[in-house]
Each structure stands twice: as C-alpha cells, then as structure tokens.
Amino acid sequence: MPDFRLAPATRLDQVRYDIRGPLSQRARELEQQGVDLLRINIGNPARFGLHPPAALREAIAAHLHEADAYGHELGLEIAREALIADAAARGIGVLDAEHVFIGNGVSELIDMSLRALLEPGDEVLLPRPDYPLWSAATRLNGGVPRYYDCPASRGHQPDAGEIEALITPRTRALVLINPNNPTGAMYPRALLQQLVALAARHRLLLLSDEIYDGITYDDAQFTPLAALSGEVPCLSFGGLSKLWRACGYRVGWLQLTGARAALQPLRDALQLLAALRLCANQMGQYAIPVALQLRGEIHTLTTPGGRLHATRASLIEGIARSEFLEVVVPRGAIYAFPALRDGLLPGFDDQAFALDLLEHEHVLLTPGSGFNLTDSRHLRLTLLPEPAMMTEVLARLERALARHVEAAAPRYAHG
Template identity: 50%
Template sequence: MTGRKRPVDKEQRPINRSLRDVRYEIRGVLAHRAQELQRQGYEITELNIGNPGLFGYRTPETMRLAMIENLGQSEPYCHQKGIFPAREAVVMQQQNRGVLDVTADDVFIGNGVSELIELCLRALLNNGDEVLVPSPDYPLWSASVTLNQARPVYYDCRPENGFQPDPEQVEALLTPRTRAIVLINPNNPTGAVYDRDRLAAIARIAERRGLVVFSDEIYDQMLYGEAPFTPMATLVRDTLCVTLSGLSKIYRACGYRIGWAVFSGKRTDAHDYLQAVELLASLRLCANVPGQWAVQTALGGVQSIQQLTAPGGRLYESRQAIIDGAGQSEFLEVRAPAGAMYAFLRVDTQRLPGFDDQAFALELLEKQHVLIAPGSSFNVPYRDHFRVTTLPTPDEFARVFERIEKVLSAMAARARPRSVGASPG
C-alpha cells in the first residue's frame, strides 16, 4: 500500500447549489468549442461578444494618457466608492441629463458594470425574493438574481412589439415578493431603444409598489438615426433608481474594467440598503484605480462615439450591412437596431420548420467557423433568433452572411421531404 487516498467520486463534491441554475452561454459550450478550433489552426469570426478591441476599435488616446499621467497616484487603495474626480465626473454627466439630486456620495465605481450588478443585487435580495427582468435579457442579470437566492420573473419584450416592454404585463407580474425591476436600455441583445411613455409608465408602477429600479444604460450614447434615449433616472422620483453605465462600450475600454452605479430618486427609505452596498464595496477594498483616472477625461471630452454611429461611421455602416444582409437572405429578417452594438436576427421557420438556434449555431461554427450567440441564451421562450455583434467591418459582414446562407440552405435542403418514389440512396 502506498498510503494514497482513493479518489473521491465527483458526486461527493457538490458545487454551490445556486450555480446549477445559472446560465451564461455567451461564453459557454460554443465559445469553448471555438477555442478548440482555434488551437487546431482555424480562424474563427467571433460575433458572440461585444468586445470592441477585438475588432480594432481603440480607446480614445486622451483616456490612455490620463491613466498614464496618474499612475503614480494609482498604487494605494482608493476609497471604496472610487476616486473623487471620477465620481464627480459621473455626477456632472447626470446633472447635464436632468438628474439634479445626486452628489459624488451617490456614485459607486466598480470593476465594470458586471461587478456592480452583483454587488447591488446581493445587498438587496433575500431567499425567495423576485426581480422583474426583460426577456430577452443580458443573461448576467438573470444569473446574478439566481446566485443571490432570488427568482428572475420575465416580462416579455416581444419581436412583434419591436422588443418594447409592455407596462401592463409588468404590473400584472408583480407579487408581494417583487423587490425590483430591471431595464436594459438601449437593449442588449435586440438593439431596441425604449420609448419615453413606456418608461414613464414603468416608473409609476415602481413608485406605487416601492420597487428598486435598476436601469442598465451601458449603451446610452450608442444610438442610430433619430432614436431618442431617455435616462430612467429623469423619470423616477418617488422610489430608488440605480443607473449603471461605464467605459467598456461607448469608450471602447472593456479591459479597463470601470463601471459606475448612480443612486437617485427617493433615498429616505433606502438607508440600510445603501449602507449594505457600501459594506460590500468595502469588502472588495476598491475598484481598479488606474482605469478610474480615465473617467473624467472620457465624460468631459469629445464624445467620439457619435462619429462612429452617424452615417458614414463604422458602427453605422456595419449595422447597415447587417440590415442589407438579412434583406437579401432567403431565410433571415431583422428589426433594425436603434441602439447598442448588436442585432437580433430571426430565421423564417416557415422556410425552415423545426429550426433550432443551438443546433444552427453549432453547425455554423463547425462548418463555416463563425461564432454567434443563440437567441435562447437570452432567456426567451422561442428558438428562432440569434445575436451578432455589429463590430466587424461591412466587408467582413458580407462574407459572414454568405457563410450563414450556406448553412441555412443546407439545413433547408435536409428538411425538404423527398419526392414520392425517390430512391432511398
């Protein structure tokens, strides 16, 4: 006998139970398979994640310089809420938008919006609580609700309604356990920009029931055409509103991991909750300090995103290439995204009966080396959509749509019934 212990069966090593119901397929099985193919030497066109740096977009130089010039002040921990210049810059942005009741004390800087979502929900939720979440949603919201022992309850933003929320359905879903409502505007994955009247109606519902409103506005300036963006905090007065945004998308600085949460509206009944948020912020000490020095420069400088989203700009033209590609397809349709950096395409199931988004995504990856996100990844009850990011160039999209059409045509050919008397082969 060597004295070695016998290996423990995997069933005796349970993971945290709450993780069993957590899904984040954007970086899941398909992404892992894409990595395997890359290791075998294949070039994969990655359309599954909105990662501007991957497609040659650069963070504005002034932001990089601001970070470099302040590296000497970035070595100690900072305040748990973030450095004052960054928080004050966020306040100025909010005030310029008409949110006048905030100070630097109401702003928390985090390691991206992702960390702040988890932190804000952990401070709020107890076992069995419910949070209203849009369907489709950015799946981190559903995952974070679940991880905190609560239950996401979905309100539909249906394709036939332009992916807009229905305030009447939102109100009908409320129960005594409902604690909060989440809005993602401009929306990921659909690119919808919610109209002001619907947002105002949802604000009144939240106020009547004392719900916390979480407004994920990370794409707030990424708008096309005449799409009007309404900050939710300008509409919420008589309950707590939490606005979340950051540097990742508008400023093409995903790797800096800088986001912020701004607390506005009625705070008289939220003292304990805000203290809990600060406690959690303190436990993680502070957010990445070097990246925080870029915030003041970003928010106070030229908003270069407008050059990218205007006609002739790269994001605008890539969006148009998607619209054109879907229009020329035998199988696809798309509602033109009004904002964000995604398109949510639908496959015509009349032409492709039995279509399954997961099976399609896998076949597209294996045969054409294009990685997309199946629509069902975004907590919808249908399986005929998929999401692509609008970040590649128009020329790249022309090649992508050729590959998509090949796979869909092959699937359609396999689905056609054989003629009577045909040889079985």
Template identity: 45%
Template sequence: MRTFEKSDKLHGVCYDVRGPVLDEAKEMERRGETVLHLNIGNPAPFGFRAPQIVLDSMEAALADPMSQGYSDSKGLLEAREEILQYHMEKGLPGLSLDHIYIGNGVSEMISLSLQALLNNGDEILIPAPDYPLWTAAAKLAGGNPVHYICDESSGWYPDIEDMEKKITDKTKGIVVINPNNPTGALYPKEILEKIVNLAREHELMIFADEIYDRLVLDGKTHTSIASLAPDLFVVTFNGLSKSHRIAGFRSGWMVLSGDLSKAKGYIEGVNMLSSMRLCANVPAQHVIA
C-alpha cells in the first residue's frame, strides 16, 4: 500500500512554541491542571485589547471596496509610506518604498527572507536562546542554524567571542533579536557596534528582529542595529502585533537598508517570493496606514 509521508525538507524542523511542548500543555489541561500559555506572546487571552483607533481603522477598511481586493505585493503605498517614516526616525540609512515589504505578520517575513537567501548547507548565526521560528525557518530553507551564546550571567547579551568562533566560509548572516525574545534583554549600542564590526569584517548580512522595539521600559531607548551599519546590507523586521496588541490581525513588515548594491540577486529573490503569495491581509494594512 502506498503511504504519504512528510517531506524530507521537514526533517529536523521544529517550531517549539506550537509543537510538542504545546501538545504536552494541552494534555496537562485535560488532566485538570492549570497551564498559563505564554508560548506565543498572544496578548488577547490576558485581557489586553487593541486601541479603539486601531479597531476603527480596521472597521473602516472592511467597508472600503478596495480593501476587498489584492494590493501591491509589497503592500499598500500609504502603509509603506508610514513604515518608511517610522524607520527613518529610527535612523535607518538608504531607505526606499521599493524595499519595504508588508506581510502576514513578521513570521511570514522571516520565512520569506531566509528562503530567498539560503542554499543547502549555508549557515546563519542565531541567538541561543532564540525565538524558535528563526531556527525552524532556516532549516526549512535548507540552511544550517548555528547558535551563538547569550548567557544569563552576562545580562543575556550576545557573546561576541562565541559568535566569531562560529563564523565559517558558509556563514551568510547574523540574526539579532533586540529587544530579545525570549529573554527580554535590550542590547546597548556598544554590543550592537561589536556585532556590526563582526558582520563588516566577514561580509555578512544582518537580520534584525525588532518586533518588541516599542515595549522598552525603565527610561531606556532602543537602537536599531541598521542605523549603525550604513555600509552593510541589513533586513529589519517589525510590526504591530505586540505594540498595538493585534497579534491576530497579522500585520508585520521587513525593511531592506544600507548598501543594497551587495544584494541585487537577493532582492530579486525576495520580489519573486513576495509576488508568489500575492499580498498581505489588506484590511490590516490599513491599520498601518
């Protein structure tokens, strides 16, 4: 009898926040135990509600006939204009509307960005502990995730020496999650500059996951690593899921900045993949705008 198995591409792919750990949590609940679900950073079950202005924007968008059709594959122009303005204020260099991509959450953008880059056997440096989608998406794209240490005794900051030791001729890029998920660490400018210098020395891309950049407390400020790297090619990820408490709306984006001349082929790949999925959720794009 012929059977159908999962693709070989999925061997070694594990998305822990909605995998075996969640299955075990559900089994515990069936046994009558109380489980607090903090696995995916979902604010809604804990009573956090979106601002009314966000809900009003979505309601108005649903009544607009143009929101019922596809948008440009990169996203609504007016939404990308707002994203451009936000990241200009954060100091990102060399920005243009053509290099901003809106997706169904940052998760989609992470997967798309790695699919466009990695060949089988390519390596990418990812923090440990990490947001597990980065590891899973790298594996699915055919790459090898290589984890660098972020140690609790050092305030959960990246171990730059460990990072450098793990760079090989197969390394394509470095993932920097700042503010960090899951540790909550906010990296100071001095740490970010060391990472930039490392990427510069070894000619690496930087993937900057900054979805929590507006949830910074105690009077501290967030520095976008791309603002420190005008001569490098940086992909920055952000969105509204956390800051505006609309995780279910799936509203995220990625921004390409710096020296884009180094990444013409990569950008072509990103454009291809962006076009293949047609566009992101259009009503949610109006919330950005």
C-alpha cells in the first residue's frame, strides 16, 4: 500500500468554527446514546419551531418548473429588482441590478468578497467578539484579521478611535456586524457615521453584515450602513435565513454602493467569481420578492406577545436573579452573550466549562472563545427556544456554576 501523505492545508491551522466544532460533535455522541439535550448553541430558527411565512414556500412551489436550468451568475433579475426597490424604501439609493449579487447564503458571499479583495498579508479590521466565519474567510483568503474590541463594559459597542489606531498601510477593509452576533448589540447612527468618516479618511472598504437587520427589540432602531456611506465603497450583506427563518433555503444577497469608478474593479472580480460557481440556488431566489413584501412580519415575534420577545424577557429575568452571571441586554439579533461576574473563578476556562455543562447538565451552548474572544468569561445563548426552555437552561447553568464556585473555594482560600 503506498504511503499517502494527505495532510490538510496549513492555512486551516488557525481556522475555527466552534459553533459546529468539538462540543457539537460530543453532543451528537450523547444523543446517539439516548441523552436528551437542550441545544441552545446555534441560530437555526426552524429547529425551534419558527418557520418561514407560508408565502415563501408557495412562491418557490409556483416557480419550481422554472428552476431546472442554470441562471444568471448575479441572480434572478426579478429578485435583484425587488432588492433594489427594498433598498430604496430604506434610504439606500443609486443601486442597480449590476451591483446586486445573490449567493448561496451570506456565508458564500463573504468568502467571495474577501477572495476578490485580498492579497496575501492584507489586513481586515474585525470586531472582537466576531462571527467566526469572518475570521476564517479572512485567513483562508490570505488576509490577516486585526481585531477591534467591543467589550461588555461599553455595551459591546466599538470605539472609532481605537479602530483608527489599528490601521496600517496594509489595512484594506472594516467589517461591521450590526445587529451583532454574538452580543445582540445595535450600533447607533452617530457611531456608524463616525465609522464611515474613518473609512473615507483611510480609503477602506466597508463590509456590513446585516443579516439580522429587522430583528430589533424595544426602542432599538436599525440604520443600514449604506444609507449613510455615500460615495464610500460599501458592501452590505443580507439574506432570508434569519429575518424570514429560512436558513435551509441558502439565499443571501450582497449590495455594492458607493463611487462607481472605485467599485468597478471589485464588482468585476465578484462577477468572475460568481460565474465560476455558475449560479446560486435558483429555487430559493423566487422567495425573495415575496419575502421583502413581508419585511415587517418579524415584529410579530419581537414585540410584546411574540416568541422572541418572551424568551428574551425570560433570559433577562433569569440573569437578574443569577448569583453568577450578568448580561448586556440584547437589543437586536437572536442571541445573548452573558458573562461570569468579575471576581468569580479567576482563570475561568469557558471551553472546559461548556464541556462540563454538556456532560453533566446536558446543555449545549457556545463559549465566548469560539468568537475569537481571548480570556473569555462569556457564553453565547440563542433566544430562539420557548421561554420555558430558556428558564430551564438558566437553572442548569446556575447549578453548574454553583458547583464550580464551590469546588474552587478551598483552592482560593489556601492561596
């Protein structure tokens, strides 16, 4: 037998995706052994009984006979025209069908965008914590992540001055995730304006991940970055997976706004990459025009009486009662990012704790270090389950933390 040497590419060495990593693999093993788990690690609405509006399925079914052939690499024209109209209604002008790309989810479009942009060693400014796909796609396309902090002490808001201090001659782009995953933070209009001005001063491309754009709570107001960016080149990402609970459709979109002359080389590179993958999923694209007409439908879930609103309230109440946890109240998206209170468990290992929680309390969540957060004392929970499940998850978390604090007490008492 020949000695095959099938070592993976070294560029994968620094790539991680803990949301579906070793903890998730261990959870599957436990379930195969008959253990019932409370899974609160992933933003997958249909797994929690939150399904797309029926009109989206009906639109796909009505056009199924038209979806057999390859389509335009940029996407169905009717879908792109619907996206242009939707953007105009939200204050985003000067957009045409040649500057709208439809992909197999936002994930594909993020990877394509960074592949079109980056030379080896180019730097991308990313939030910390981040959604780990952004770090992975940066590294896999030869780039170097440079992280700007969004700490809980600031309500998980970035600071424009701190970001500017990170810029070097190799910096190419500034990434925003708003509403934020994993923290649930919403960025105010004034902050967005500061970041646009920063990008203009340093000739940076803006990349705005807005997949949760309509999922807001209380009085939080979402502002599309492209509505403020003017001539500054801006790539805005959205899709069906969260707002319309259609993750499995794998339908995302990318809109390019800003000075046309500056955008043209990147737009052409994106079209080349889009053509190389032939086209995006044809069937799911027929749901886009219908979905955009139902943009406000999500408020039935996020306002009083709605499922997401109720589960968020359960989380806020549960953590207010906790001896061990605190949280910046999420104002958008479908996650909360609670943290262990200061002074408890010095040297806390969030990965080890998450594994212990899974093994002994049968709760699966994602530790904060999975979002490229160093020395993490955070845990990410999704707000998708029923309120009763959230209450139970927090009770089990409290029980596990009490055990850890009790076990640690003698060690700290003896110095």
